[in-house]
Amino acid sequence: MPGQLYVVATPIGNLGDMVPRAVEVLHAVDLIAAEDTRHSGRLLKHLGIDTPLVAYHDHSDERQMGRVLDMLVQGQTVALISDAGTPLISDPGYRLVREARLQDIRVTPIPGACAAIAALSASGLPSDRFSFEGFPPPKTAARVKRFETLAESAQTMIFYESPHRILDTLRDMITTFGPDREAVLAREITKTFETFLTGTLTTILQQVCADSNQQKGEMVVMVKGNVDAVSASEAEQLRILKTLLDDLPVKQAAALAARITGGRKNALYQLALSLRPD
Template identity: 50%
Template sequence: MSLEVALYIVPTPIGNLADITHRALQVLEQVSLICCEDTRHSGKLFSHFGITTRTMSVHDHNERQRAGTIINKLQAGEAIALVSDAGTPLISDPGYHLVSQVRDAGFTVVPLPGPCAATTALCASGLPSDRFTFEGFLPAKAKGRTDVLQALVQEPRTMIFYESPRRVLDSLASVAEVMGAERKVVLAREITKSFETIKGLPVGELIEWLKEDDNRTRGEMVMMIAPFRADGETIPADALRTTELLCQELPLKKASALAAQIHGVKKNALYKHGLEQGW
């Protein structure tokens, strides 16, 4: 495989090293330089696969400054890769400013598919996956968490967050306070690793389950919150969208009845949600 001059966005495993793709290895071997969030961390991965390509640190605190150096190398005809510590770069990781500047300079940015904790956890969660919103990390302070969650109380899509083991109980407590103890939350920890665990419960019960064993709060976390419920029932996102579109031409009551027939859901649930949304 011959590489064109470009910045390659290369996902790396989130746990299981076997999850790296053949194409990712080819790119990492053939580029002139690999930009790493942490060169020491990525060095272990490269050593495992025998990759000896030169590396350079590019992280939150220096990516704006390093962008100029990288663009100069692209202008000199070098192909460059960007990796984060784990998963797909730029997803709650550095890289946005670099990619933006590289594109503005007229160079191609080539994204490779690969591991991402958010989508990996979602597909095993049992929560609606036709529409979802990725919200990154919740704020560390209680007031900030509360403000973010209050804005999402009636979110009709599954909500995905990353969370650290030291804050997960505080974050779940904020979810229970703002959204109610009965709101379902699925917690995925150590995805693709030996102690992978995916547990879904009403958030009040999930908090108690975590407190039963300290090991359950260890490792990297993906926290997924079920969509807003109306009349105790999760409304499919496509039914909500149909109702919203019909409301552009019909009264809410009629739109709800038609959408309920189309999607096989309760019209009262759609009607109540429409009222709350101001449709």
């Protein structure tokens, strides 16, 4: 029987956030595949774990991935960890997990810390709909182009960014999303100097420029969605619904409007009833 690949989340700062199940798995597996063995070695030493450790990341050659897969095919167990947080969430591991699944090897997630979700949960921004965008492109032109494709998005957007690019990224966000777009910058989450800066993109940029300490550490930038885009979408749904009601029964018009616009069928049905109660 094939072995099992565990995708194990590790703390993003505070070692107390390591969940007991993750510790049990790391003790029990035959091998731990880590993004950086030196970094992960310190965590494992802290936890008293002496499981064999090898380097694995998305730039590893095919031979290294092949060695890990061979172990799994032979019935052994492997835990995949990254430097911090949940593997594959803007961290290495996609190729290994995909290949394991293609070979019918069981892949089991061991949930834990994730910087994007931790930041969003404490941001105060809408969290019913959001998109994780990872790291923006490092070059200005490509970064602006990426932001332009997101400018009309109605959902909260979550980005990771490095300290040496944070100022340029905030400036480019102001250019594309607008100076008054609401945003939150979360820095050093779960660590000693954890900070949340809340306001418009302009006020956040001013705060970061004024305090060099805000230009250090791990950063998550969250940008509120375009509220006007929501209004425009609702206006388009109303326009299409009214047109369909000229020729179709209420229930059929609402169902078709939902298919065309991607709107919620029940909400459009209630709206149709209000427009044509008969």
